[in-house]
Amino acid sequence: MPGSAAPYCLIVDDEPRLRQVMVHLMRADGFACLEAGNGIEALAQLESHDVTLVLSDLRMPKMDGLELLRAIGARELDAAVVMISAVADVELAVNCLSIGAADYIIKPYQLEDVRARVALALDKRRLILENRAYREGLEDRVAAQARRLEELFLASVQSLAEALELKDPYTRGHSVRVSRYSSIIARHVGLGGEPLRQIELGGHVHDIGKIGVREDVLHKPDALTPEEYQHIMMHPILGWRILSPLLGEAPTALNVVRSHHERFDGRGVPDGLKGDEIPIEARIVAAADALDAMTSGRPYRSTEMTLDCALEEIQRNSGTQFDPLVVRALVASAESGELQLVEKGERGERRGERQLSRQS
Numbered sequence: 001m002p003g004s005a006a007p008y009c010l011i012v013d014d015e016p017r018l019r020q021v022m023v024h025l026m027r028a029d030g031f032a033c034l035e036a037g038n039g040i041e042a043l044a045q046l047e048s049h050d051v052t053l054v055l056s057d058l059r060m061p062k063m064d065g066l067e068l069l070r071a072i073g074a075r076e077l078d079a080a081v082v083m084i085s086a087v088a089d090v091e092l093a094v095n096c097l098s099i100g101a102a103d104y105i106i107k108p109y110q111l112e113d114v115r116a117r118v119a120l121a122l123d124k125r126r127l128i129l130e131n132r133a134y135r136e137g138l139e140d141r142v143a144a145q146a147r148r149l150e151e152l153f154l155a156s157v158q159s160l161a162e163a164l165e166l167k168d169p170y171t172r173g174h175s176v177r178v179s180r181y182s183s184i185i186a187r188h189v190g191l192g193g194e195p196l197r198q199i200e201l202g203g204h205v206h207d208i209g210k211i212g213v214r215e216d217v218l219h220k221p222d223a224l225t226p227e228e229y230q231h232i233m234m235h236p237i238l239g240w241r242i243l244s245p246l247l248g249e250a251p252t253a254l255n256v257v258r259s260h261h262e263r264f265d266g267r268g269v270p271d272g273l274k275g276d277e278i279p280i281e282a283r284i285v286a287a288a289d290a291l292d293a294m295t296s297g298r299p300y301r302s303t304e305m306t307l308d309c310a311l312e313e314i315q316r317n318s319g320t321q322f323d324p325l326v327v328r329a330l331v332a333s334a335e336s337g338e339l340q341l342v343e344k345g346e347r348g349e350r351r352g353e354r355q356l357s358r359q360s
């Protein structure tokens with residue numbers, strides 16, 4: 001008798017005598033043999049044993065070989081199935097190959113021939129399993145690499161954001177708050193999933209281009225000259241250039257960076273886009289950005305607007321600076337209590353935004 005480590009071979013035939021012949025043969029080849037008189041019995045055996053090889057007759061009562069083969073396929077079992085058919089069933093047996101049989105043997109058969117066909121069927125099964133394991137391993141490796149790439153990418157974006165905060169302490173916390181407000185507004189206008197994730201990311205990095213702004217302009221406490229204002233308002237394009245190589249897979253976040261200073265009436269920068277030409281993600285972040293600018297302290301003015309005052313001012317600019325749809329979502333989310341001002345660790349001022357809203 002084979003030991004418990006022997007692979008199982010299930011022999012399915014309604015004739016006990018023919019089953020015995022096969023049992024002898026397969027035992028001699030090292031298999032532990034199970035028997036079934038029809039497809040239903042075979043399925044019961046397959047459920048309780050991890051079967052490597054099935055040798056099945058085609059014509060049987062209750063459930064024939066073809067049905068059994070289909071049932072094995074539906075259960076995605078790994079067993080190699082070799083059909084055994086009378087000469088008259090050859091066409092049927094060939095059909096079996098198309099639905100998953102590894103091979104077929106025609107009765108009457110030579111035992112040596114059965115051995116050879118079984119060996120081929122097992123070889124085929126081994127290749128299929130190896131191929132599947134390789135594919136699964138490959139998918140795991142690709143997924144792990146994608147996760148690693150995303151981690152590296154977020155780390156590099158994070159370090160850029162930190163570099164900006166070091167350069168311009170007034171932006172500290174601003175990006176996080178804008179990201180949070182944008183997320184709430186976006187959900188109110190029905191966005192979710194990947195677009196929402198990218199809007200949050202875009203909110204985090206929308207001002208990254210200020211890294212390229214001269215410090216004397218960034219920190220100037222007085223009103224900016226037109227030249228200085230123009231210089232600071234280059235930051236959307238600068239940010240877009242910096243992040244384009246990193247955010248190729250996140251076009252929505254890139255749109256936020258480039259277009260968060262566009263105005264609904266077309267008088268914004270850098271592209272002078274108007275209304276729906278401005279990506280919705282940028283219209284959302286523009287409102288969130290203004291909300292935080294108004295409710296954060298200034299170096300030359302310590303008082304901050306209340307949420308109600310800021311909402312009033314944003315509503316006054318609805319349809320000119322801001323998208324009315326976004327403004328309604330912002331007001332509704334504030335009224336429902338979902339949007340509340342985030343506590344600020346440090347007071348923040350971002351010059352360009354404030355100046356832009358002054359223009360409106």
Ligand SMILES: [Fe+2]
Pocket residue numbers: 206207235260261352353
């Ligand atoms: Fe900005």
